[in-house]
Amino acid sequence: MPIRLALPRPRTLAACAAALLLAACGGGGGEDGGSAPPNPPAPRAPIEARFSGATVLKLRANAGAVLALTEKPHAFMDVTVMERTLSALDGAGKVLYTWTPPSGWTLADFALHPSSQASVVLSDGARLRLARIDAAGKTLTTWELADPQVALDRYYGGPNSVRDRTALAPWKTRDGARLAPSGEALGLVIRAGGNNVVAYGIDYASGAFRQRWRTLVEPGAHLEALRPTTGSFDPFEGVENHWKVFMDVDAAGRMAVGVLASPRGDTVEAxxxxxxxxxxxxxxxGVLLTTIDPGGQRLRTVPLDLGAKGELHAVKWAGDAVLLGGRVRLNRPDDPEGWDGWFARLDNGGQRLAHYRTIHVDRGDAILDLLPLSDGGVLLAGATGYTQNRTGESVSETSAPLLARLPAGEGAPTRLAVPSGPRGNQVRTVSFFGSNWLVANTENLPGTHTHDGNEALITADAVVRERTPAN
Structure with missing residues (x-):
């Protein structure tokens, strides 16, 4: 997946540091023996990184690096095995490395740490492996998670509805694990082979991972594993949404875990x-949101009733609140434009539902990511302007990118302009980059039936752009 960057060559961070050190030591004195004023930093073009043949699923950035999780779009699969890589850019937009998982392993998620090292979680369909990657893309260490308790966790469902209760991934998809950083440590959440959801606190010290705690979030339950009989592509991964888990960890080490409640599974009953x-x-x-304290103690599960068929796509901490987002099909079975985005805020550490609203912009709408802002508002990322089969899963290839600023109060969201491509536009993920934003939008996604005759033509193009909040 080539990355094309059109940037002036910046001074390296080491050169900048050397220049600052020289100034601090009294170098560069003028005629009067005093220090000359330091040179102003060279202007820098905004980052613009393009990914051909891929979508960007997740962005994270700090002062030392920008990491992008990319995926090659794929057709419907009975057992979903993704093609994902991790691409790193530095703060000037230079490509640092592209990391690809070993043969037989699938990259499920990553976390970016303050050190600019990354942790990744890999799945081979039964096992899970963590790897630590340094700021140059070198694999420092790997560690396989061992948890025999997953086969003993309480299971509610028929004896033949799961295949391997000892597995650390559900049989339907390898996309069943999520990571979030807690300093240099980690929070990890998985859906295991019995469809049970388990959270872990993972320390990292002296070059090694170590499990600190384990907490059961949801017992095992039957989950439906059907897929549409026609169509090739799922632009919102709605068919598998009820298999996935969503989570975030805050600065204090608290974890919030979101699981979709749906008639496609027995999660609520279990x-x-x-x-x-x-x-x-x-x-x-709806959604079951569970919060866990920094020591692994399960605090509470709060239900959010969506009232109609829905999906969960984002869980984010914002101070002492937890933000959720997704999409919901309103009770309009005859309307192919009946999907709206939804947003919720749970206060008191995720213990009390304080705000819920639907987001309607143009025909179909979906919220795919959230970015809490310093003024209490939220940046909403997603898609709009699509239509979908009134009773099925088929989504049109016509859609527009959605980026909107939701104020802290009850006001309406303000839509922000985003460049678009020829079809299938989504703003899939957003991240801070200092005081600026990094916005990753896919600009060439197919619809559900675009390439039914030739699945090899299922492709996409994505771009990561830096922008200031003012524009």
């Missing part, structure tokens, strides 16, 4: 039977 928690038996379409 949760109520094992944990209780007062989850209403009437909940059919």
């Amino acid at each position: 949760h109520a039977a094992w944990f209780g928690d007062g989850i209403p038996a009437t909940l059919q379409h």
